[in-house]
Structures are given as structure tokens and as C-alpha cells.
Amino acid sequence: MCLAFPAEVLKIDGAIAKVERNGVERDVSLMLLPDTKVGDFVLVHAGFAMEKVTKSDADITEALLAEMCGGERTVNL
Amino acid sequence: MNNQELLREIDRLAKEINEPVRIMEVCGTHTVSIFRLGIRQLLPKNVELVSGPGCPVCVTDDVYMDKAIAYANRDDTIIATFGDMLKVPGSKSSLSEAKAMGADIRVVYSPLDTIAIAKENPDKKAIFLAVGFETTAPTAAALAKSAKDNGIKNLFLLSTEKLVPPVLRLLLEDDAVKVDGFLLPGHVCVITGVEPFKFVAEDYQKPAVVSGFEANEILRGIFLILEMKRTGNIRVLNAYKNVVTEKGNETAKNLVGEVYDTVDASWRGMGIVKKSGLRLNENFAELDIERALKIDIKPAPKKTACRCPDVLKGIITPKDCPLFNKVCSPEKPEGPCMVSVEGVCAAYYKYGRNSFDF
Numbered sequence: 001m002c003l004a005f006p007a008e009v010l011k012i013d014g015a016i017a018k019v020e021r022n023g024v025e026r027d028v029s030l031m032l033l034p035d036t037k038v039g040d041f042v043l044v045h046a047g048f049a050m051e052k053v054t055k056s057d058a059d060i061t062e063a064l065l066a067e068m069c070g071g072e073r074t075v076n077l
Numbered sequence: 078m079n080n081q082e083l084l085r086e087i088d089r090l091a092k093e094i095n096e097p098v099r100i101m102e103v104c105g106t107h108t109v110s111i112f113r114l115g116i117r118q119l120l121p122k123n124v125e126l127v128s129g130p131g132c133p134v135c136v137t138d139d140v141y142m143d144k145a146i147a148y149a150n151r152d153d154t155i156i157a158t159f160g161d162m163l164k165v166p167g168s169k170s171s172l173s174e175a176k177a178m179g180a181d182i183r184v185v186y187s188p189l190d191t192i193a194i195a196k197e198n199p200d201k202k203a204i205f206l207a208v209g210f211e212t213t214a215p216t217a218a219a220l221a222k223s224a225k226d227n228g229i230k231n232l233f234l235l236s237t238e239k240l241v242p243p244v245l246r247l248l249l250e251d252d253a254v255k256v257d258g259f260l261l262p263g264h265v266c267v268i269t270g271v272e273p274f275k276f277v278a279e280d281y282q283k284p285a286v287v288s289g290f291e292a293n294e295i296l297r298g299i300f301l302i303l304e305m306k307r308t309g310n311i312r313v314l315n316a317y318k319n320v321v322t323e324k325g326n327e328t329a330k331n332l333v334g335e336v337y338d339t340v341d342a343s344w345r346g347m348g349i350v351k352k353s354g355l356r357l358n359e360n361f362a363e364l365d366i367e368r369a370l371k372i373d374i375k376p377a378p379k380k381t382a383c384r385c386p387d388v389l390k391g392i393i394t395p396k397d398c399p400l401f402n403k404v405c406s407p408e409k410p411e412g413p414c415m416v417s418v419e420g421v422c423a424a425y426y427k428y429g430r431n432s433f434d435f
Contacts, residue, residue, distance in 0.1 A: 004212075004264055029189055031219040032329040043267065043320055046159075046209075046216045047187020050329070051267045051320045064291060 004045040005065075006058035009038050019044060022062065083296040084119055090303035091121035099125045099255055100302055101248070101391050103241060104262035105132035105419025106290055112428035114292045124299065127391040128421040129248060130344065131262065133209045133239055134161045135389060135413040135420045138345045141237045142167030143374045145206055148235065148366060149180040155198055156182040157191040158206040164416045168377040188220040195224070195232040204366050207236040212264045214238040214355055215329035218336040221361050233366035236355055239342055241265055242273045243353035249281045254390050258302040259285040260295065263317045270325030271315045278313045289317040336361050345413060346386025385412035388421055395422040402426060 007019035015030050030036050033049040041058040042049035063075040108128045130136050146167050149156045163173040176182040188205055195203035207217035224232040248254045266287045277285045284305035288298035297316050305311055315321050342354025357365040384398040395401045405411040414422040
């Protein structure tokens, strides 16, 4: 349930942002993070943006998630 | 430090401390990550990782489930819920059983999805089952506020959100629960900030570290706890600084404060924990299904050998429960620790109970 994932903000329409992660887009609410801008990376949980993350953290998380799904190791923490 | 360096340091510190150290995590995602990453097998023998009440689904009591099922069984309601609530057993039944018998119960990813359900079914009451800790409570608060601001009259919440700091206090006060330090829940702290957890060091002199969920972050949390034990410099540290700040997400906290009152709450296996629950306040009372539509559900104590209460407090591990893996399994769960994907018993069952001697 509490599995939050990072995603990039592509578009903002009022309080709804279109975010993208790994080629998949979804709408999330910005009610909890109203200062979000297009191009930001945010942590998404239950359809809401919870907090900003940096692109490098988002990339690292993506690489780790890809590795979990059987991909190659590309990150060494 | 990379993982190997951290493990060497943990080993060195554990030898120097030379006594058992029990570290408790109180987050279902930590429970699962620790298993999935095989961390227990890598730790020295005197460092023990224990799971506490980290799964809000697991600590939802029978009374709440019975109420949800009773509301679901009405002809004029649609229940919107997170998926992991479906199999949680009430005193007699579960939401998934009610659904199989025809109740209109829908799984949602976001609480806001309930709004569309309410709008599309104006003659029914759309009830969102609001479960979760501080990470999820703001999302339910956002639902309540949206519904009220948009004048949606047939949307309701059945709230049982819970707060983590009060239950930590209860565990620290309980002599049967022997804990030497805490890994604090990363995403709860995104919302609350580190401040509400400082009391763990200030009042109880136990070290605690806010940790993320990857191997390096969990190992770093364990390392920092051991280092604090060694030096005696006991504090609450934030090791998840990319998303956790001292104060947390103020917008989210303010929204929760605007919509909810803090009340005493019943935690499965722990009884009443003071000021550990949320209830819609006077301004949002019209969205509270319990106030709008009263039903009478009394606690019905079950005779069962299920030892979830002791498992949730970290007093025993699932292996010590007489039902584990004999009568109780993910296909046929007896208690909530096995039901939820992030429950301790489900994690033990799925990932095995092995440890290796190197």
C-alpha cells in the first residue's frame, strides 16, 4: 500500500498533474504539493504527489526497479 | 559507504557492543524490503530485526471490518477501498466474501477515485474506507475537502486512520516489548517530519533512524543505531534526507488538521491507544457515514489461537504462533498479519524463515 514511486511532471491542469514514469502516464493530484512545476520529479502515493525528489534520485530508483524486474545492474550504491 | 562496507562496520560494532540488540521497524514496506533483500541473513547473530505494528491494515480491528461489511451489504451503498482491505477478516466475514455475495465493493488506487463513483451513482452512498497512517491520511483528507468544496452530497468516509508516534510510546512503555532502537518509517516521515519522533531519544533514550527502503538505506539505518549504542550519543537521526525534512509536508499536515480531530483509537491486538486515531471533525461531520447512517456493531470476541497481537508487538515471531503455516496461510488467513501483503506473517511465509550460518 505505501509503495511510493518517483515520476516526472509533464503537464499541470489546475490541481491535477500528468506524470510519467517508465513510459506510463497517469494523473495525480497536487493538493498536497501545490508548488509543483512542470519538469519537477515527485514521489507519488495513492494518486497524490507527496514530496519533490531530485532527478538523480528518481533515476537511481528507476534503475533499481528495473533491476528488480530482471534487468542489468546499472547502479552501485 | 557501500553495502559491503556497511556490513563490515555493522559486524565490527556488533562485536564491540557484545550484547543482543533488538531493532524494531514499524513500517510494512520495511518488513517486506528486509525480507526481499535478505538482510537478516547478513546480520551478525546478536543484531535482531523485529517487526512492530507497521501495517495499518493489520491493526484494523474487527469492529471496523464488521461495520464496513454491514455498510457494504446495504442496497444503497457502494464501497470504495484500497485493495489490501478486501481479505481482512471481520468477526464472521470479509469484504471479499461480501463482494462475492453481490455487495458493490470497488477497489480504488486513489481516494479521489471515489468522487467519480459518487457522481456516476447519485442514488447511492459512495463510502471510502479511510485506512492508513500519516502517509495516507492526507489523501483521505483531500478527498473529504474536495467532496465538500464541490458540493457532493452522496460521498462519505468511514475513517480509521492511525498515528504512529502514540503507538511507539505504548511499545516503549510496555515491559514485555524489549526494543533497543527503531528504524522509523520513511514515508510517514515525509509527511510528519522528524520532529514528532524525537521523543524516542529524548524521553526513552533509545536511538532511532528515519530510513528509506533500499538495501543501502536500511543497512545505513542499522549501522547508525549500533554506532549510537556504542558511543552512548542517543538521538533520532534522519538518513532519508532526499525526501524527509525536519518539519515534513506542511500542506499535507494542515489539510489533516483542517479535516480531522485526533481521538483515541482501537488497535487490533493492542486495545485502545490514546490520541492515536483520526475522526472527521464538526466541519466535515456530514461526510462521516457513521454519523449519517448509524449501524449497531458490537465487538464480538472470537475464540481463536491466533497470536497476531503478540506478533504485532514484536514479542513473538510468526513461527511461534501455533496457527502459522498450519491453519493460517495467505490463501486462508486467520488474522490480519497474514492477510496484508505487508503483514509480518505474510512476509515470513513468502520469503521463508531461513537463516544461514556462514
